[in-house]
Amino acid sequence: MHPEALRADVTGQDPQVLLDDLRAWAKTLGFSQIGVADVDLRAAEPGLLAWLAAGFHGSMDYMAAHGLKRARPAELVPGTVRVITARMDYLPTTAPEGWQAIEFDRLARPGAAAVSMYARGRDYHKVLRQRLQRLADRLRERIGPFGHRVFTDSAPVLEVELAQRSGIGWRGQHTLLLSREAGSTFFLGEIYVDLALPLTEPVQPHCGSCRACIDVCPTQAIVAAQRLDARRCISYLTIEHDGPIPLELRAAMGNRIYGCDDCQLVCPWNKFAQRAALPDFDVREQLADPMLLELWRWSEAEFLRHTEGSAIRRIGHERWQRNLAVALGNAWRDRGDEAFAQALAHARDAATPLVREHIDWALAQRERPSATARAAGPARPAA
Structure with a gap:
């Protein structure tokens, strides 16, 4: 123009x-x-x-x-x-009534993987x-x-x-x-x-004194009303950030491997959320109810095939594995399933330095006290 x-x-x-x-x-x-x-x-x-x-x-x-x-x-x-x-x-059109509670349950399920709904x-x-x-x-x-x-x-x-x-x-x-x-x-x-179309009027805000989204954030990334520190946001850490996940934030990530929906899940206004008008946002089969170990086993070729045409592909296989390693470490600490540790150890030698660092952290989690950011489970909306 x-x-x-x-x-x-x-x-x-x-x-x-x-x-x-x-x-x-x-x-x-x-x-x-x-x-x-x-x-x-x-x-x-x-x-x-x-x-x-x-x-x-x-x-x-x-x-x-x-x-x-x-x-x-x-x-x-x-x-x-x-x-x-x-x-x-x-x-997604398939999202049932009460989808927020289902998503919160996913965050607490042993071995489940949480991928942001939009992706x-x-x-x-x-x-x-x-x-x-x-x-x-x-x-x-x-x-x-x-x-x-x-x-x-x-x-x-x-x-x-x-x-x-x-x-x-x-x-x-x-x-x-x-x-x-x-x-x-x-x-x-x-x-x-470059057309002088008529302006449409803004609407009044309706959050009032509600701070549910601020309180529920796993990493306390919402530092004040309408003020987000992206450096602490799980969506930023799992998608935009290309280096190591800060040590102090790994436990709070739980099983969130791509994005984070917590602030939306707890928001009262999402009881009015509308289903998509297009089939493009229907859930892919591989992401309908993914499990950490299943996704961890994807080779790079399988990752590229399963994420073709998806927003997830942009982070690449290495960051995908980095995120999964953190989630598996949290699962290993909280659930004690030897399958998590075995899968991590099996992949260590062939991993990139970035992924190997997170694998080593993950394998060390079982030795740590369980009183972590996830010990009480994910926060839930009030009844």
Whole structure:
């Protein structure tokens, strides 16, 4: 998009009718909600700078490198005057009523592996990006060529801030976006456009004094309301972080091997979570009820085959094994099943230095006292 391509008006179109049509087209593509945000995010800049200055982004150096470009859409994509925001629900259609309790049970089951719900189907980056582009194409058919660019967690974009300003929801205490109609089990995507579409109104926050997500976090990564230290977050540690897991956080990871849903499982608003409209987010057979030992036995070739088209593939086999080694160590400590120790020991000699370090830690866990972060089991929502 270039400044000379700016179309600040939508000549020949009723802007509100165009927005209504955009919402209708989006629904046919599997989106649940559409909003429109302005590009003036100056009010968000101090918070972003403070978060970066505190080092809460960890090893995600690209966040610091992009700096304030995240809060300045018109600098990221010159000519942008509006941002179309989109919500797509991902809770699998097979998720039964009471799915939160089932997921908490998985965290306490001997030998079970916990994979974040959003990652059990197809990679959302691909699904949303393709469908956002199709939405932009449909808009072009109506009004003619216009400047635009689509994003899905793929560039320096303040997704939650934009979605909040456009009325998709409000920022929860855990920093995720929350909706009264859909909880937090949804993905966000954006289309930066040079069209002066009508803005949609933000909604009021409804967390009140609730701090369930703050209290349930296994590693206490939510250091204050709406303030997350990614360096302590299990999602960051198992996905974004490519080095050794900090020793002091390994026990608290339990059997979480890819991501962490605890703050969403305990959130009262997720009783309104919506099932996915697309089959893309249906659970893969291998991830329907995975067991640690079963996943540990995957060769790199099997890992690549089972995770083809999945968001999990991006971490690679080495980090996959690193995460599993930590989980097996926690299981070995808490359950005492010799099969865990045997599987770890058998793989040690052929492991990479990173994985071997975590195997050695895991094998040493049976010698440690059981009064660890997981001794009392995972926290549960109040009845």
